[in-house]
Structure formats: structure tokens, C-alpha cells
Amino acid sequence: MSWALVGMAGTAALGLHLLGADAAGSLRSMTAALVVLAVGGSVTPTGNVSAFGLEGAAARTAVDIAPLGVGLVGALLLGFFFLRSLRSAGREIPGTELAVRAVSVLVLFLVTLGGLAWAGHDVITIDGAGLGLDRVPGNDLPGGIADRLPGELGGLLPDRISDLVDAKATVGFSVDTGTSLVSGAAWAAGVLAIALLASRGTPLPRGWDAVHRVLRPASSALVAVLVMAVAAGLAAAGYAAAGDERPGRVLGAALLGAPNGVWLALPLGLFVPWQGRATGALVEVLPSPVDALLSGGDERPLSVGRLAELDGRVWLLVVAVLVMMLYAGVLAAVRTPREDLSRPGYAGQCAVALGTVTGLGLPLLVWWAGVSADASVSVLGFDAIGAGLVLSGNVPLALLLGVGWGAAAGAAGALLACAAGAEGSRAARLALPDGEGDRTYPDLAYVPGPYRPSPSYRPGGAADGTNPYLRPVREVGDAGRVGPGTPGRAGAAAPPSPEEGPPPPGVPGRGRK
Structure with a gap:
């Protein structure tokens, strides 16, 4: 579960860095907010703009878009590690055990998501003086542009530029923790359900043969x-x-x-x-x-x-x-x-x-x-x-x-x-x-x-000479050859025939006297 959130955070941070978003605000806060958005959470941007001496100007923003690249990485990692923990259960797994495992993963996921929701807050302030407008000579536009403007517009513009120098704009965002936790729980439960349905090698409770x-x-x-x-x-x-x-x-x-x-x-x-x-x-x-x-x-x-x-x-x-x-x-x-x-x-x-x-x-x-x-x-x-x-x-x-x-x-x-x-x-x-x-x-x-017996692990038959037990037993000759076609020592006694029975005790190769 932790690897899923680590993968999501890494993907979000890398994407924001490549986009250059870390130059405008805290990468940590934006990464946390993006992970919350990826699991269906809610991020509410807020703003307050004060410019030209006017107070109460508000930034109205509403965002409802999930970065599915971050969510896909988290879903793949979450499903992989959850399914890997089930493969040792055998052909079937009790339904109660499966439910306990899934609930434990959801609880841990929500605890970590709550920490990200707490960290997903930031405020970005844009200062008009930082734009370099305070360095305009006489607060006038370069090239005497204001003098060539018709009517009162030319006289008002330099004064408005001096007001713009004092302009302040704060744009921030905050995570709605309650909504985000509910959406995160639904997202994680959906990911686990899809992973169980799509994994062909993971056991399920008894009676789910049609699903398999x-x-x-x-x-x-x-x-x-x-x-x-x-x-x-x-x-x-x-x-x-x-x-x-x-x-x-x-x-x-x-x-x-x-x-x-x-x-x-x-x-x-x-x-x-x-x-x-x-x-x-x-x-x-x-x-x-x-x-x-x-x-x-x-x-x-x-x-x-x-x-x-x-x-x-x-x-x-x-x-x-x-x-x-x-x-x-x-x-x-x-x-x-x-x-x-x-x-x-x-x-x-x-x-x-x-x-x-x-x-x-x-x-x-x-x-x-x-x-x-x-x-x-x-x-x-x-x-x-x-x-x-x-x-x-x-x-x-x-x-x-x-x-x-x-x-x-x-x-x-x-x-x-x-x-x-x-x-x-x-x-x-x-x-x-x-x-x-x-x-x-x-x-x-x-x-x-x-029932069909397994094939032997070595070639069978007497023709290739690989299995001595499959060769016919030869009778003892004068030269002392005994056994199943294998050379024996000279003078060795032949094995008794079935009619004679086993040899009596005594010296090997000699009968009892």
C-alpha cells in the first residue's frame, strides 16, 4: 500500500517539475494535492486580489479533473502488492479472510491519504513590485506612450501604474479532507475489486468458479x-x-x-x-x-x-x-x-x-x-x-x-x-x-x-540396452555368464530356478551337505 502512494507521489512530483510548476509554489504541497485529486479527492482553490485601489475582488475557481496518470500508477502498484499477498493462500481463500485483508489495506490507505490531505495546502502571493513596474521612470510608460493617448486616458494611466505597483494577489488551494477521504476509500475499493476480477491467478472464495x-x-x-x-x-x-x-x-x-x-x-x-x-x-x-x-x-x-x-x-x-x-x-x-x-x-x-x-x-x-x-x-x-x-x-x-x-x-x-x-x-x-x-x-x-501412469524418465525397451531390468534372463553357460545378459565372474553359481526355491544357508554358491 505504501509503495502505491510513493509511486503516485513520485509521478506527480516529476510531472509537476517537468511542467515547471515548482517555480510558482511549493512542490511538496502541490504534489500532495495532485495525489488527492488523482484518487477522486477535492481541491478548492481560493484567491483574493487587490489592485487599482479596489478591495474585495475575488478569484472564482472550480476544478474537477483527475490526473489519471498519477492514479494509474497508484492503481497498478496497489493491485500488484495486494494480489501478491493472496497468492500463497492456495486454490481457495475464505471470504472472511479476503474481506479482512481488503479492509486492512483500505484503512492504511486512508490514514496515509489523510496525511496528504493535511499537507495539500499552499498559498502563492504575487507582488506587483516584483514585476519591475516600480522601476519605470516617473511611473510613466516607456517612449512617452501615455502622452499620445487620447483624452483623459493618457493622464490616468501613469497613476494607475503606480497603483499596480502596490497590487497584491494571493492564490491558494486547500484540500477538502472529508470529501477526499470518502472519495479515496471508494477509489481504493474499486481498484481492489478490479484487481481481483482481472487477476487470473489469485484465489477466490469457494463457489466462485464461474468468475474464474x-x-x-x-x-x-x-x-x-x-x-x-x-x-x-x-x-x-x-x-x-x-x-x-x-x-x-x-x-x-x-x-x-x-x-x-x-x-x-x-x-x-x-x-x-x-x-x-x-x-x-x-x-x-x-x-x-x-x-x-x-x-x-x-x-x-x-x-x-x-x-x-x-x-x-x-x-x-x-x-x-x-x-x-x-x-x-x-x-x-x-x-x-x-x-x-x-x-x-x-x-x-x-x-x-x-x-x-x-x-x-x-x-x-x-x-x-x-x-x-x-x-x-x-x-x-x-x-x-x-x-x-x-x-x-x-x-x-x-x-x-x-x-x-x-x-x-x-x-x-x-x-x-x-x-x-x-x-x-x-x-x-x-x-x-x-x-x-x-x-x-x-x-x-x-x-x-x-488413471494413466506417467511415462518413464528414461527410454524403455531392451534394444537400446539402457534398462537391464527389461532384458530377458539368460541361462548360465559354461563360461559362467549369468543374470540378465550381463557378464559375471567365472564359476559363479546360477540363480536358482523357481522350482528349486532359494539356496540353503551356508557358503555362497554351495548347497548344504
């Missing part, structure tokens, strides 16, 4: 494909950073937000509709042609069709996502044991499994990848600076499309695996019936059916 055989192969396939897509996004970001003037900013943004962009594109490629708007400086962070479609103050629909009207290459996203889903179907099929099902029945089973898992996972991706960020500085009711980005997907439609696409991919993948003869070839030991798959050598001794 049906749901776990499909879940592990979908999770593997999602992680692979994020890795591809990071690779693309590395390629883009190599030709950028500021590669650190590109890598920092990818480290923190690559899953945000990838997991937004996947539902979009499966035709899940989105709604969004972007204003101010946040328009620049959107890729083309999304920035052109969402720029403006009103909310607009975001879909593959509308993006393709601006750039026809967007259809390649649909092709890539469909190939990814087909790969998930094939991967699920090779991990699902076929048992005694016919080919259509096996394809139907894989379709139901992957359709169920995708129907639950796609709405979760849409909810996680949603963005809501608005910031403005208001002076006497007038917005001087404004920036905003809102993206939200249709969760109910994502559920329906997830079931449909998952079922189609599961059936197609199963048929391809059957055509290649690879169905069930990578099934985990726990997905097989009791006793089957517990031992891996030799295979013939442990297949279903009557």
Missing part, C-alpha cells in the same frame, strides 16, 4: 488492452517531445494526463457522444481538430462525425479502436477454457463475458475521463481573465454501446481463436476443473479420464 472460467479471462483481456493503449500514448508523447522546443513540458503533461486523453479517445472511437466547451488559454491544450470544434463560450456536441468534417483522418481512430477491441476478444478467448462447448456455444459464452465487462468498463472510462475546469478573476463583476474546459460523455449510451461492441468483439475473437486452434490454450490453472492443471509435467498423466 468466464469473467476473469475477459476482464484481464480488457485491462491489458487499456494499459497497452496508455503505453502507446506515452510512446507517442515521447516521439512528439523529441521534436519540440520544450520537451520537458510535453513529457510532464503526458506523464500526468496521457490516460486522460487515451481513455477519452477510446469511447469516442466507439461512437460514444460527448458534450464540451473550451474558452481562454485552455483551448490551446486541446489537440486539433478538437480545439477548433469546442472553442467558444457555448457547449457543443463532440463526436467522430463532427470531427471528421474538420479532418478526415479522424476515421483512423475508429479503425484503431476496433482493432484494439478485436485483440481483446482474441486475448479473452485464448484465456477462456472451452470445456465441452461447441464452437457456436463457445463463441456465445465469450461474447456474453466480454460484453458484460465492456458494458461496465466503458461508462467508467467516460466518467473518469470527464473534465470540468473553470477559472476567472472577477473585478467589480467584470471577468478580466477567463479560461474553462468542460467535457462530459453520455454514460447511459456508453453502457449500451459497451455491451454491443464487447459482445461483437468477444464472438469474433472466439471464432478466430477456434479457427487457429488456440482457444483456451492460455487458460489459467484456477479456470480449469479441480485437479486439472495443478501439475504441469507430464501432461498425459493429468488429463480427464481414467
Whole structure:
């Protein structure tokens, strides 16, 4: 559990440093706040601006965005160490023991998260004198610009510059501890549930055989494909950073937000509709042609069709996502044991499994990848600076499309695996019936059916001369050769025949006199 939070903090700190955010405030506080945001916590920015002699100007800011790059690192580490502690439990684990282990992990996680919530507070002060305006001669603009301004504006401007020198702006942020702890508990519980569902080698309580055989192969396939897509996004970001003037900013943004962009594109490629708007400086962070479609103050629909009207290459996203889903179907099929099902029945089973898992996972991706960020500085009711980005997907439609696409991919993948003869070839030991798959050598001794003895470890037969016990016994000759075809000493007595019985006690080789 501690390694998960260490990994999250390290990822957040590295991303903020690459972005240059540590130049504006405390890296420790920003890292703690970012980790809290990654697990679904709440960070409330606050501000107070005093400028031009006006008091009471407030900074209104609302942020609801999770850096999924930080959350993904924590989820992978938390799931890995939790599952590793369960592998020694055997084929089954009691439900009470599993619950106790999970609750203990949640308690420790929340205790540590509470410490991060306490540390995630900071205030940044911007001093007008630090901008160098106090060094303007006579508080006038250079080049006598004020003298050339019309009317009273030229006379008022120098005085206002002197007021700007005394301007103070404090912008801070604080973590809502109660909300963050509740969201963190839900996040950690969800991570443990997904890890248990996707891990094919971890024991479960008795009676969960259907989960081993049906749901776990499909879940592990979908999770593997999602992680692979994020890795591809990071690779693309590395390629883009190599030709950028500021590669650190590109890598920092990818480290923190690559899953945000990838997991937004996947539902979009499966035709899940989105709604969004972007204003101010946040328009620049959107890729083309999304920035052109969402720029403006009103909310607009975001879909593959509308993006393709601006750039026809967007259809390649649909092709890539469909190939990814087909790969998930094939991967699920090779991990699902076929048992005694016919080919259509096996394809139907894989379709139901992957359709169920995708129907639950796609709405979760849409909810996680949603963005809501608005910031403005208001002076006497007038917005001087404004920036905003809102993206939200249709969760109910994502559920329906997830079931449909998952079922189609599961059936197609199963048929391809059957055509290649690879169905069930990578099934985990726990997905097989009791006793089957517990031992891996030799295979013939442990297949279903009557008992079959294991093959010998050395070649058999008398022809190769490797096993003397399989050679016929020869009779004693005049030269004193005895035994099963092996040379003996001269004069050695032959072994008694079955009719004579064992030799009497006395000198070896001589009968009793």
C-alpha cells in the first residue's frame, strides 16, 4: 500500500517539475494535492486580489479533473502488492479472510491519504513590485506612450501604474479532507475489486468458479488492452517531445494526463457522444481538430462525425479502436477454457463475458475521463481573465454501446481463436476443473479420464540396452555368464530356478551337505 502512494507521489512530483510548476509554489504541497485529486479527492482553490485601489475582488475557481496518470500508477502498484499477498493462500481463500485483508489495506490507505490531505495546502502571493513596474521612470510608460493617448486616458494611466505597483494577489488551494477521504476509500475499493476480477491467478472464495472460467479471462483481456493503449500514448508523447522546443513540458503533461486523453479517445472511437466547451488559454491544450470544434463560450456536441468534417483522418481512430477491441476478444478467448462447448456455444459464452465487462468498463472510462475546469478573476463583476474546459460523455449510451461492441468483439475473437486452434490454450490453472492443471509435467498423466501412469524418465525397451531390468534372463553357460545378459565372474553359481526355491544357508554358491 505504501509503495502505491510513493509511486503516485513520485509521478506527480516529476510531472509537476517537468511542467515547471515548482517555480510558482511549493512542490511538496502541490504534489500532495495532485495525489488527492488523482484518487477522486477535492481541491478548492481560493484567491483574493487587490489592485487599482479596489478591495474585495475575488478569484472564482472550480476544478474537477483527475490526473489519471498519477492514479494509474497508484492503481497498478496497489493491485500488484495486494494480489501478491493472496497468492500463497492456495486454490481457495475464505471470504472472511479476503474481506479482512481488503479492509486492512483500505484503512492504511486512508490514514496515509489523510496525511496528504493535511499537507495539500499552499498559498502563492504575487507582488506587483516584483514585476519591475516600480522601476519605470516617473511611473510613466516607456517612449512617452501615455502622452499620445487620447483624452483623459493618457493622464490616468501613469497613476494607475503606480497603483499596480502596490497590487497584491494571493492564490491558494486547500484540500477538502472529508470529501477526499470518502472519495479515496471508494477509489481504493474499486481498484481492489478490479484487481481481483482481472487477476487470473489469485484465489477466490469457494463457489466462485464461474468468475474464474468466464469473467476473469475477459476482464484481464480488457485491462491489458487499456494499459497497452496508455503505453502507446506515452510512446507517442515521447516521439512528439523529441521534436519540440520544450520537451520537458510535453513529457510532464503526458506523464500526468496521457490516460486522460487515451481513455477519452477510446469511447469516442466507439461512437460514444460527448458534450464540451473550451474558452481562454485552455483551448490551446486541446489537440486539433478538437480545439477548433469546442472553442467558444457555448457547449457543443463532440463526436467522430463532427470531427471528421474538420479532418478526415479522424476515421483512423475508429479503425484503431476496433482493432484494439478485436485483440481483446482474441486475448479473452485464448484465456477462456472451452470445456465441452461447441464452437457456436463457445463463441456465445465469450461474447456474453466480454460484453458484460465492456458494458461496465466503458461508462467508467467516460466518467473518469470527464473534465470540468473553470477559472476567472472577477473585478467589480467584470471577468478580466477567463479560461474553462468542460467535457462530459453520455454514460447511459456508453453502457449500451459497451455491451454491443464487447459482445461483437468477444464472438469474433472466439471464432478466430477456434479457427487457429488456440482457444483456451492460455487458460489459467484456477479456470480449469479441480485437479486439472495443478501439475504441469507430464501432461498425459493429468488429463480427464481414467488413471494413466506417467511415462518413464528414461527410454524403455531392451534394444537400446539402457534398462537391464527389461532384458530377458539368460541361462548360465559354461563360461559362467549369468543374470540378465550381463557378464559375471567365472564359476559363479546360477540363480536358482523357481522350482528349486532359494539356496540353503551356508557358503555362497554351495548347497548344504
